[in-house]
Amino acid sequence: MNKTKIVFATNNAKKLEEVQAMLPESIEILSLKDISCLEDIPETSNTIEGNSILKADYVTENYNYACFADDTGLEVESLNGEPGVYSARYAGEPADSEKNMDKLLKNLDGIENRKAHFKTVVCLNLNGEQHLFEGICNGTILKERKGEKGFGYDPIFQPNGFSQSFAEMTMDEKAKISHRGIAVRKLIEFLNNL
Structure with a gap:
Protein backbone atom coordinates (compact mmCIF):
# COMPACT_ATOMS: atom_id res chain seq x y z
CA MET A 1 0.00 0.00 0.00
CA ASN A 2 1.35 3.40 -0.96
CA LYS A 3 1.64 5.77 1.92
CA THR A 4 0.55 9.36 1.54
CA LYS A 5 3.52 11.52 2.45
CA ILE A 6 2.68 14.81 4.08
CA VAL A 7 5.15 17.24 5.56
CA PHE A 8 4.41 18.49 9.06
CA ALA A 9 6.10 21.89 9.14
CA THR A 10 7.79 21.63 12.52
CA ASN A 11 11.20 21.01 14.04
CA ASN A 12 9.66 20.06 17.38
CA ALA A 13 10.36 16.32 17.76
CA LYS A 14 7.84 15.93 20.61
CA ILE A 27 -0.10 8.48 6.20
CA GLU A 28 3.60 9.07 6.66
CA ILE A 29 4.66 12.31 8.27
CA LEU A 30 7.85 13.94 7.09
CA SER A 31 9.56 16.59 9.19
CA LEU A 32 11.19 19.74 7.83
CA LYS A 33 14.54 18.00 8.37
CA ASP A 34 13.39 15.04 6.25
CA ILE A 35 12.90 17.37 3.26
CA SER A 36 16.09 19.34 4.07
CA CYS A 37 14.17 22.52 4.91
CA LEU A 38 16.61 24.00 7.36
CA GLU A 39 15.73 27.68 7.07
CA ASP A 40 13.56 29.46 9.61
CA ILE A 41 10.10 29.79 8.09
CA PRO A 42 8.86 33.33 8.70
CA GLU A 43 5.99 33.61 11.16
CA THR A 44 5.14 37.25 10.63
CA SER A 45 1.36 37.17 10.90
CA ASN A 46 -0.34 38.76 13.89
CA THR A 47 -2.82 35.86 14.11
CA ILE A 48 -2.46 32.18 14.94
CA GLU A 49 -4.38 31.25 11.75
CA GLY A 50 -2.12 33.48 9.66
CA ASN A 51 1.08 31.88 10.93
CA SER A 52 -0.14 28.34 10.25
CA ILE A 53 -1.03 29.41 6.67
CA LEU A 54 2.38 31.08 6.16
CA LYS A 55 4.22 27.94 7.27
CA ALA A 56 2.17 25.50 5.17
CA ASP A 57 2.37 27.76 2.10
CA TYR A 58 6.14 28.13 2.48
CA VAL A 59 6.70 24.37 2.32
CA THR A 60 4.19 23.77 -0.48
CA GLU A 61 5.56 26.62 -2.62
CA ASN A 62 9.27 25.98 -2.02
CA TYR A 63 9.41 22.18 -1.71
CA ASN A 64 6.33 21.06 -3.65
CA TYR A 65 4.95 18.80 -0.91
CA ALA A 66 1.52 18.41 0.59
CA CYS A 67 1.96 19.99 3.98
CA PHE A 68 0.25 20.82 7.20
CA ALA A 69 1.43 23.32 9.74
CA ASP A 70 0.07 24.30 13.08
CA ASP A 71 0.39 27.38 15.14
CA THR A 72 -0.61 27.49 18.76
CA GLY A 73 -1.08 30.27 21.21
CA LEU A 74 -1.92 30.45 24.87
CA GLU A 75 -4.48 33.20 25.43
CA VAL A 76 -4.95 34.47 28.98
CA GLU A 77 -8.24 36.27 29.61
CA SER A 78 -7.02 38.80 32.21
CA LEU A 79 -3.99 39.71 30.02
CA ASN A 80 -6.17 40.59 26.99
CA GLY A 81 -5.23 37.38 25.19
CA GLU A 82 -1.48 37.54 25.88
CA PRO A 83 0.86 35.87 25.07
CA GLY A 84 -1.25 34.71 22.09
CA VAL A 85 0.58 34.72 18.78
CA TYR A 86 3.81 35.51 20.68
CA SER A 87 3.57 32.48 22.99
CA ALA A 88 6.80 30.79 21.84
CA ARG A 89 8.90 33.96 22.25
CA TYR A 90 6.94 35.72 24.99
CA ALA A 91 10.09 36.42 27.02
CA GLY A 92 12.13 37.31 23.91
CA GLU A 93 14.65 35.58 21.68
CA PRO A 94 15.74 32.83 21.64
CA ALA A 95 12.52 30.98 22.49
CA ASP A 96 12.80 29.67 26.07
CA SER A 97 9.90 27.86 27.77
CA GLU A 98 11.22 28.43 31.30
CA LYS A 99 11.59 32.19 30.77
CA ASN A 100 8.18 32.35 29.06
CA MET A 101 6.54 30.66 32.07
CA ASP A 102 8.40 32.96 34.49
CA LYS A 103 7.19 36.04 32.61
CA LEU A 104 3.59 34.81 32.47
CA VAL A 121 -4.99 26.14 14.10
CA VAL A 122 -3.81 23.52 11.61
CA CYS A 123 -3.53 24.56 7.97
CA LEU A 124 -3.42 21.75 5.41
CA ASN A 125 -2.34 22.25 1.81
CA LEU A 126 -3.33 19.17 -0.17
CA ASN A 127 -4.12 18.66 -3.86
CA GLY A 128 -4.20 22.39 -4.54
CA GLU A 129 -6.68 23.15 -1.76
CA GLN A 130 -6.27 24.71 1.65
CA HIS A 131 -8.18 23.60 4.75
CA LEU A 132 -8.13 24.99 8.32
CA PHE A 133 -8.87 23.00 11.48
CA GLU A 134 -9.16 24.62 14.90
CA GLY A 135 -8.90 23.23 18.41
CA ILE A 136 -9.43 25.03 21.72
CA CYS A 137 -8.76 23.75 25.24
CA ASN A 138 -10.00 25.86 28.16
CA GLY A 139 -8.27 25.86 31.51
CA THR A 140 -6.49 27.81 34.21
CA ILE A 141 -2.95 29.07 34.73
CA LEU A 142 -1.52 27.52 37.89
CA LYS A 143 0.51 29.56 40.39
CA GLU A 144 3.50 27.23 40.06
CA ARG A 145 4.84 24.52 37.79
CA LYS A 146 3.51 20.96 38.18
CA GLY A 147 4.85 17.94 36.29
CA GLU A 148 7.77 17.06 34.05
CA LYS A 149 6.12 15.89 30.82
CA GLY A 150 5.09 17.84 27.76
CA PHE A 151 6.64 21.10 26.57
CA GLY A 152 6.01 24.83 26.42
CA TYR A 153 3.52 26.07 29.01
CA ASP A 154 2.31 22.55 29.93
CA PRO A 155 3.58 22.67 33.57
CA ILE A 156 1.43 25.73 34.39
CA PHE A 157 -1.72 24.95 32.37
CA GLN A 158 -4.48 22.92 34.02
CA PRO A 159 -7.33 22.00 31.67
CA ASN A 160 -10.88 22.47 32.98
CA GLY A 161 -12.26 19.40 34.70
CA PHE A 162 -8.83 17.97 35.62
CA SER A 163 -6.68 18.17 38.72
CA GLN A 164 -3.39 17.71 36.83
CA SER A 165 -1.45 20.09 34.63
CA PHE A 166 -0.76 19.07 31.01
CA ALA A 167 2.81 18.27 32.17
CA GLU A 168 1.48 15.62 34.59
CA MET A 169 -0.45 13.77 31.87
CA THR A 170 0.76 11.04 29.54
CA MET A 171 0.97 11.87 25.84
CA ASP A 172 -2.25 9.86 25.26
CA GLU A 173 -4.16 11.55 28.08
CA LYS A 174 -3.13 14.99 26.86
CA ALA A 175 -3.90 14.21 23.19
CA LYS A 176 -7.50 13.25 24.08
CA ILE A 177 -8.32 16.72 25.41
CA SER A 178 -5.68 19.13 24.13
CA HIS A 179 -6.14 21.93 21.63
CA ARG A 180 -3.66 20.26 19.28
CA GLY A 181 -5.38 16.91 19.78
CA ILE A 182 -8.75 18.42 18.83
CA ALA A 183 -7.38 20.21 15.74
CA VAL A 184 -5.35 17.18 14.64
CA ARG A 185 -8.36 14.84 15.06
CA LYS A 186 -10.33 17.13 12.73
CA LEU A 187 -7.40 16.95 10.28
CA ILE A 188 -7.21 13.14 10.59
CA GLU A 189 -10.94 12.73 10.10
CA PHE A 190 -10.59 14.79 6.94
CA LEU A 191 -7.58 12.73 5.72
CA ASN A 192 -9.35 9.45 6.52
CA ASN A 193 -12.28 10.49 4.34
CA LEU A 194 -10.19 11.25 1.26
Whole structure:
Protein backbone atom coordinates (compact mmCIF):
# COMPACT_ATOMS: atom_id res chain seq x y z
CA MET A 1 0.00 0.00 0.00
CA ASN A 2 1.35 3.40 -0.96
CA LYS A 3 1.64 5.77 1.92
CA THR A 4 0.55 9.36 1.54
CA LYS A 5 3.52 11.52 2.45
CA ILE A 6 2.68 14.81 4.08
CA VAL A 7 5.15 17.24 5.56
CA PHE A 8 4.41 18.49 9.06
CA ALA A 9 6.10 21.89 9.14
CA THR A 10 7.79 21.63 12.52
CA ASN A 11 11.20 21.01 14.04
CA ASN A 12 9.66 20.06 17.38
CA ALA A 13 10.36 16.32 17.76
CA LYS A 14 7.84 15.93 20.61
CA LYS A 15 5.11 17.56 18.55
CA LEU A 16 5.96 15.31 15.58
CA GLU A 17 5.78 12.20 17.77
CA GLU A 18 2.48 13.33 19.32
CA VAL A 19 0.87 13.80 15.88
CA GLN A 20 2.36 10.71 14.16
CA ALA A 21 0.92 8.55 16.98
CA MET A 22 -2.58 9.81 16.10
CA LEU A 23 -2.40 9.23 12.34
CA PRO A 24 -3.45 6.12 10.42
CA GLU A 25 -0.62 3.97 9.03
CA SER A 26 -1.52 5.03 5.50
CA ILE A 27 -0.10 8.48 6.20
CA GLU A 28 3.60 9.07 6.66
CA ILE A 29 4.66 12.31 8.27
CA LEU A 30 7.85 13.94 7.09
CA SER A 31 9.56 16.59 9.19
CA LEU A 32 11.19 19.74 7.83
CA LYS A 33 14.54 18.00 8.37
CA ASP A 34 13.39 15.04 6.25
CA ILE A 35 12.90 17.37 3.26
CA SER A 36 16.09 19.34 4.07
CA CYS A 37 14.17 22.52 4.91
CA LEU A 38 16.61 24.00 7.36
CA GLU A 39 15.73 27.68 7.07
CA ASP A 40 13.56 29.46 9.61
CA ILE A 41 10.10 29.79 8.09
CA PRO A 42 8.86 33.33 8.70
CA GLU A 43 5.99 33.61 11.16
CA THR A 44 5.14 37.25 10.63
CA SER A 45 1.36 37.17 10.90
CA ASN A 46 -0.34 38.76 13.89
CA THR A 47 -2.82 35.86 14.11
CA ILE A 48 -2.46 32.18 14.94
CA GLU A 49 -4.38 31.25 11.75
CA GLY A 50 -2.12 33.48 9.66
CA ASN A 51 1.08 31.88 10.93
CA SER A 52 -0.14 28.34 10.25
CA ILE A 53 -1.03 29.41 6.67
CA LEU A 54 2.38 31.08 6.16
CA LYS A 55 4.22 27.94 7.27
CA ALA A 56 2.17 25.50 5.17
CA ASP A 57 2.37 27.76 2.10
CA TYR A 58 6.14 28.13 2.48
CA VAL A 59 6.70 24.37 2.32
CA THR A 60 4.19 23.77 -0.48
CA GLU A 61 5.56 26.62 -2.62
CA ASN A 62 9.27 25.98 -2.02
CA TYR A 63 9.41 22.18 -1.71
CA ASN A 64 6.33 21.06 -3.65
CA TYR A 65 4.95 18.80 -0.91
CA ALA A 66 1.52 18.41 0.59
CA CYS A 67 1.96 19.99 3.98
CA PHE A 68 0.25 20.82 7.20
CA ALA A 69 1.43 23.32 9.74
CA ASP A 70 0.07 24.30 13.08
CA ASP A 71 0.39 27.38 15.14
CA THR A 72 -0.61 27.49 18.76
CA GLY A 73 -1.08 30.27 21.21
CA LEU A 74 -1.92 30.45 24.87
CA GLU A 75 -4.48 33.20 25.43
CA VAL A 76 -4.95 34.47 28.98
CA GLU A 77 -8.24 36.27 29.61
CA SER A 78 -7.02 38.80 32.21
CA LEU A 79 -3.99 39.71 30.02
CA ASN A 80 -6.17 40.59 26.99
CA GLY A 81 -5.23 37.38 25.19
CA GLU A 82 -1.48 37.54 25.88
CA PRO A 83 0.86 35.87 25.07
CA GLY A 84 -1.25 34.71 22.09
CA VAL A 85 0.58 34.72 18.78
CA TYR A 86 3.81 35.51 20.68
CA SER A 87 3.57 32.48 22.99
CA ALA A 88 6.80 30.79 21.84
CA ARG A 89 8.90 33.96 22.25
CA TYR A 90 6.94 35.72 24.99
CA ALA A 91 10.09 36.42 27.02
CA GLY A 92 12.13 37.31 23.91
CA GLU A 93 14.65 35.58 21.68
CA PRO A 94 15.74 32.83 21.64
CA ALA A 95 12.52 30.98 22.49
CA ASP A 96 12.80 29.67 26.07
CA SER A 97 9.90 27.86 27.77
CA GLU A 98 11.22 28.43 31.30
CA LYS A 99 11.59 32.19 30.77
CA ASN A 100 8.18 32.35 29.06
CA MET A 101 6.54 30.66 32.07
CA ASP A 102 8.40 32.96 34.49
CA LYS A 103 7.19 36.04 32.61
CA LEU A 104 3.59 34.81 32.47
CA LEU A 105 3.51 33.91 36.18
CA LYS A 106 5.01 37.31 37.04
CA ASN A 107 2.41 39.12 34.88
CA LEU A 108 -0.37 37.19 36.63
CA ASP A 109 0.99 37.83 40.13
CA GLY A 110 -1.88 38.98 42.33
CA ILE A 111 -4.50 38.50 39.59
CA GLU A 112 -7.44 36.29 40.59
CA ASN A 113 -8.77 35.59 37.09
CA ARG A 114 -6.39 32.95 35.73
CA LYS A 115 -8.72 31.65 32.98
CA ALA A 116 -6.90 30.82 29.78
CA HIS A 117 -7.18 28.67 26.71
CA PHE A 118 -4.82 27.12 24.23
CA LYS A 119 -5.80 27.57 20.61
CA THR A 120 -4.29 25.57 17.76
CA VAL A 121 -4.99 26.14 14.10
CA VAL A 122 -3.81 23.52 11.61
CA CYS A 123 -3.53 24.56 7.97
CA LEU A 124 -3.42 21.75 5.41
CA ASN A 125 -2.34 22.25 1.81
CA LEU A 126 -3.33 19.17 -0.17
CA ASN A 127 -4.12 18.66 -3.86
CA GLY A 128 -4.20 22.39 -4.54
CA GLU A 129 -6.68 23.15 -1.76
CA GLN A 130 -6.27 24.71 1.65
CA HIS A 131 -8.18 23.60 4.75
CA LEU A 132 -8.13 24.99 8.32
CA PHE A 133 -8.87 23.00 11.48
CA GLU A 134 -9.16 24.62 14.90
CA GLY A 135 -8.90 23.23 18.41
CA ILE A 136 -9.43 25.03 21.72
CA CYS A 137 -8.76 23.75 25.24
CA ASN A 138 -10.00 25.86 28.16
CA GLY A 139 -8.27 25.86 31.51
CA THR A 140 -6.49 27.81 34.21
CA ILE A 141 -2.95 29.07 34.73
CA LEU A 142 -1.52 27.52 37.89
CA LYS A 143 0.51 29.56 40.39
CA GLU A 144 3.50 27.23 40.06
CA ARG A 145 4.84 24.52 37.79
CA LYS A 146 3.51 20.96 38.18
CA GLY A 147 4.85 17.94 36.29
CA GLU A 148 7.77 17.06 34.05
CA LYS A 149 6.12 15.89 30.82
CA GLY A 150 5.09 17.84 27.76
CA PHE A 151 6.64 21.10 26.57
CA GLY A 152 6.01 24.83 26.42
CA TYR A 153 3.52 26.07 29.01
CA ASP A 154 2.31 22.55 29.93
CA PRO A 155 3.58 22.67 33.57
CA ILE A 156 1.43 25.73 34.39
CA PHE A 157 -1.72 24.95 32.37
CA GLN A 158 -4.48 22.92 34.02
CA PRO A 159 -7.33 22.00 31.67
CA ASN A 160 -10.88 22.47 32.98
CA GLY A 161 -12.26 19.40 34.70
CA PHE A 162 -8.83 17.97 35.62
CA SER A 163 -6.68 18.17 38.72
CA GLN A 164 -3.39 17.71 36.83
CA SER A 165 -1.45 20.09 34.63
CA PHE A 166 -0.76 19.07 31.01
CA ALA A 167 2.81 18.27 32.17
CA GLU A 168 1.48 15.62 34.59
CA MET A 169 -0.45 13.77 31.87
CA THR A 170 0.76 11.04 29.54
CA MET A 171 0.97 11.87 25.84
CA ASP A 172 -2.25 9.86 25.26
CA GLU A 173 -4.16 11.55 28.08
CA LYS A 174 -3.13 14.99 26.86
CA ALA A 175 -3.90 14.21 23.19
CA LYS A 176 -7.50 13.25 24.08
CA ILE A 177 -8.32 16.72 25.41
CA SER A 178 -5.68 19.13 24.13
CA HIS A 179 -6.14 21.93 21.63
CA ARG A 180 -3.66 20.26 19.28
CA GLY A 181 -5.38 16.91 19.78
CA ILE A 182 -8.75 18.42 18.83
CA ALA A 183 -7.38 20.21 15.74
CA VAL A 184 -5.35 17.18 14.64
CA ARG A 185 -8.36 14.84 15.06
CA LYS A 186 -10.33 17.13 12.73
CA LEU A 187 -7.40 16.95 10.28
CA ILE A 188 -7.21 13.14 10.59
CA GLU A 189 -10.94 12.73 10.10
CA PHE A 190 -10.59 14.79 6.94
CA LEU A 191 -7.58 12.73 5.72
CA ASN A 192 -9.35 9.45 6.52
CA ASN A 193 -12.28 10.49 4.34
CA LEU A 194 -10.19 11.25 1.26
